[in-house]
Amino acid sequence: MTTPPTFAAPHKRIFSGVQPTGNLHLGNYLGAIRNWVTLQEGNECIYCMVDLHAITVQQDPAALRSNTREVAASLLAAGIDPKASIVFVQSQVPQHAELGWIFNCVARIGWLNRMTQFKEKAGKNRENATVGLYVYPNLMAADILVYRATHVPVGDDQRQHLELCRDIAQSFNSQYGVDYFPLAEPVIMGTATRVMSLRDGSAKMSKSDASDYTRINLVDPPDLIAQKVRKARTDPDPIPGDPAGLEARLEAKNLVGIYAALADKTPADVLREFDGAQFSKFKESLADLAIAKLSPITTEMRRLLADPGYVDGVLKDGAQRARAIAEPILKEAQDIVGFLRA
Numbered sequence: 635m636t637t638p639p640t641f642a643a644p645h646k647r648i649f650s651g652v653q654p655t656g657n658l659h660l661g662n663y664l665g666a667i668r669n670w671v672t673l674q675e676g677n678e679c680i681y682c683m684v685d686l687h688a689i690t691v692q693q694d695p696a697a698l699r700s701n702t703r704e705v706a707a708s709l710l711a712a713g714i715d716p717k718a719s720i721v722f723v724q725s726q727v728p729q730h731a732e733l734g735w736i737f738n739c740v741a742r743i744g745w746l747n748r749m750t751q752f753k754e755k756a757g758k759n760r761e762n763a764t765v766g767l768y769v770y771p772n773l774m775a776a777d778i779l780v781y782r783a784t785h786v787p788v789g790d791d792q793r794q795h796l797e798l799c800r801d802i803a804q805s806f807n808s809q810y811g812v813d814y815f816p817l818a819e820p821v822i823m824g825t826a827t828r829v830m831s832l833r834d835g836s837a838k839m840s841k842s843d844a845s846d847y848t849r850i851n852l853v854d855p856p857d858l859i860a861q862k863v864r865k866a867r868t869d870p871d872p873i874p875g876d877p878a879g880l881e882a883r884l885e886a887k888n889l890v891g892i893y894a895a896l897a898d899k900t901p902a903d904v905l906r907e908f909d910g911a912q913f914s915k916f917k918e919s920l921a922d923l924a925i926a927k928l929s930p931i932t933t934e935m936r937r938l939l940a941d942p943g944y945v946d947g948v949l950k951d952g953a954q955r956a957r958a959i960a961e962p963i964l965k966e967a968q969d970i971v972g973f974l975r976a
């Protein structure tokens with residue numbers, strides 16, 4: 635018996651991924667992007683546009699390319715610093731797919747069969763879903779572990795995928811008798827806000843909702859933001875003085891939540907401030923606040939999108955730095971598995 639190799643423990647490293655689906659909205663900003671910006675402070679952060687994941691469902695090639703740039707531009711515009719953090723496109727770092735294959739040979743069909751996102755995305759006609767959609771969680775585990783990342787900021791809907799990532803790491807480690815891949819933890823940020831549709835307080839704000847008036851897009855001009863806020867659904871009652879008064883008033887609760895997130899306050903603070911006010915007045919303040927917070931981002935995004943060469947250059951530099959980390963980790967994983975070194 636040879637003694638198993640030992641490896642230095644991985645240090646704290648943050649990784650997260652976003653689908654390059656374009657048309658980012660307030661929900662993406664308050665729920666994810668803003669937290670990614672905050673996490674940069676004092677942490678090593680790696681942020682990835684996951685185009686390999688995007689093609690698990692059909693994509694128009696030209697749209698995929700422009701959406702990838704657009705999402706990158708919005709991250710930069712929102713304050714992700716591409717010098718401090720690594721911002722890159724998944725397909726430009728082939729190590730993700732290579733480790734993904736190894737993980738396809740670690741994860742069990744039974745584990746994947748439990749994934750709720752696959753069931754939702756595959757819908758009724760599961761036989762017709764791509765194999766890529768089925769093994770999506772294995773690739774996601776590879777995204778994280780090819781950097782031996784320890785912390786992953788994600789929304790609540792990704793918890794199950796992150797559990798699978800830990801199962802894969804644990805199973806790989808025990809199968810090969812090593813302590814190599816960390817059990818990455820979700821970072822569910824206290825400030826993350828679940829932003830709901832402006833028309834239906836029980837549905838998440840979504841880029842795929844047929845009505846554009848359900849969401850505020852990061853590219854919306856100020857007058858459109860104001861109009862969408864004004865037309866947002868509410869109820870006839872005035873603003874209550876405390877959070878208990880928002881129970882069962884989903885639309886009201888959503889607007890107050892958005893205001894609080896944008897103002898960096900708690901909903902209780904906001905309710906104290908607007909106690910007894912009519913929604914028409916509250917909406918005016920909310921529109922002003924949303925415009926004040928979003929328009930610098932929108933302006934910067936437009937500037938960046940007018941200069942695709944610059945954005946592509948940032949991404950190319952990011953991919954280079956990402957590869958420099960991922961390459962030796964993939965090599966070690968391949969050694970552990972027993973592949974003959976080239």
Ligand code: TRP
Nearest residue numbers: 649650651652653684774777786
């Ligand atoms: N599945 C994630 C989502 O839909 C995106 C993603 C892909 C991701 N790879 C990742 C998130 C790795 C965190 C870490 O939002």
